[in-house]
Amino acid sequence: xxxxxxxxxxxxxxxxxxxxxxxxxxxxxxxxxxxxxxxxxxxxxxxxxxxxxxxxxxxxxxxxxxxxxxxxxxxxxxxxxxxxxxxxxxxxxxxxxxxxxxxxxxxxxxx
Amino acid sequence: xxxxxxxxxxxxxxxxxxxxxxxxxxxxxxxxxxxxxxxxxxxxxxxxxxxxxxxxxxxxxxxxxxxxxxxxxxxxxxxxxxxxxxxxxxxxxxxxxxxxxxxxxxxxxxxxxx
Numbered sequence: 001x002x003x004x005x006x007x008x009x010x011x012x013x014x015x016x017x018x019x020x021x022x023x024x025x026x027x028x029x030x031x032x033x034x035x036x037x038x039x040x041x042x043x044x045x046x047x048x049x050x051x052x053x054x055x056x057x058x059x060x061x062x063x064x065x066x067x068x069x070x071x072x073x074x075x076x077x078x079x080x081x082x083x084x085x086x087x088x089x090x091x092x093x094x095x096x097x098x099x100x101x102x103x104x105x106x107x108x109x110x111x
Numbered sequence: 112x113x114x115x116x117x118x119x120x121x122x123x124x125x126x127x128x129x130x131x132x133x134x135x136x137x138x139x140x141x142x143x144x145x146x147x148x149x150x151x152x153x154x155x156x157x158x159x160x161x162x163x164x165x166x167x168x169x170x171x172x173x174x175x176x177x178x179x180x181x182x183x184x185x186x187x188x189x190x191x192x193x194x195x196x197x198x199x200x201x202x203x204x205x206x207x208x209x210x211x212x213x214x215x216x217x218x219x220x221x222x223x224x225x
Contacts, residue, residue: 031210043202043215056212088154097210098144102156 002027004093004103012109018079021106025072025093032074033100034066037088046089049074050097078108086110113138115205115216123222124193131178132188132219134203140164144206145179146213147188151199159201162186190221198223 005024013019025032033056034046045058049068066076072093078085086109092100114137124130136145147159162170162179169177174191190197203216 033212035213035215042217045212045214048210048212050210055210058212090156092156092213094210098206099158099161100213101158102148104153104155107154 004091004101006089006091006103006106008106009104010107010109012111013081015081015083015110017081018077019081019108021076021078021089021091021108023074023076023091023093023103025074025091026095026101029093029095029101030072031094031097032068032072033092033094034074034076035090035092036060037090037105038086043090046076081110083110113205113207113214115203115214117203117216117219119219120217121220121222123224124190124197125224126193126195128193129189129191130193130221132190132201132203132221134186134188134216136184136186136203136205136216138184138205138207140207143208145177145186146204146206147175147177147186148202148204148215149197149199150202150218151196156202160188193223195223195225197221 007022031050033048048056052068063079068074088105090105092102116135143164145162149157160172178187200218202218206213
């Protein structure tokens with residue numbers, strides 16, 4: 001059974017640009033969550049989607065957005081990138097909403 | 112507010128020995144979930160063990176076991192017979208309800224000395 005797949009693995013962007021990250025959950029998992037991991041703030045919850053609906057959202061500015069497609073794949077978008085957005089972005093999927101399986105993350109560097 | 116605290120930024124253990132990682136949490140719920148995740152240098156977060164708060168019995172998974180003290184809001188992880196592959200960052204985490212956000216502690220970096 002394939003795990004959670006995140007693409008791309010690494011990304012370098014310039015301040016002011018926008019970026020889209022992709023996450024394919026484990027087959028059959030309908031819940032997808034996104035987290036930002038930085039050395040200073042640790043792991044912080046961004047948002048969670050279930051059946052194409054955002055049900056939970058963390059304390060991030062509106063520049064961070066996401067969506068989920070009918071096949072449960074999810075995308076996360078960050079507009080007007082800032083240096084502080086440099087982080088490891090982790091996606092997790094869940095079958096029953098409790099046990100989360102994580103992808104390997106996308107390392108975003110903003111220069 | 113839901114919080115998770117790990118007071119040990121770094122720990123080390125001799126190979127084959129036992130180590131205990133500490134975690135305290137705070138929640139207003141009576142039923143919730145607690146987890147320990149492992150993040151090796153590859154950055155892949157791996158679930159080590161989970162505990163449902165309504166279960167009094169401490170969870171165990173092979174060499175990993177927890178000491179869950181609900182009244183004290185304490186959730187420590189014991190690793191027995193430590194192996195080199197156990198070296199990683201360990202995160203304690205809590206979740207108040209199914210499909211809710213998972214709150215992570217700051218992590219404990221575990222080194223295993225050969």
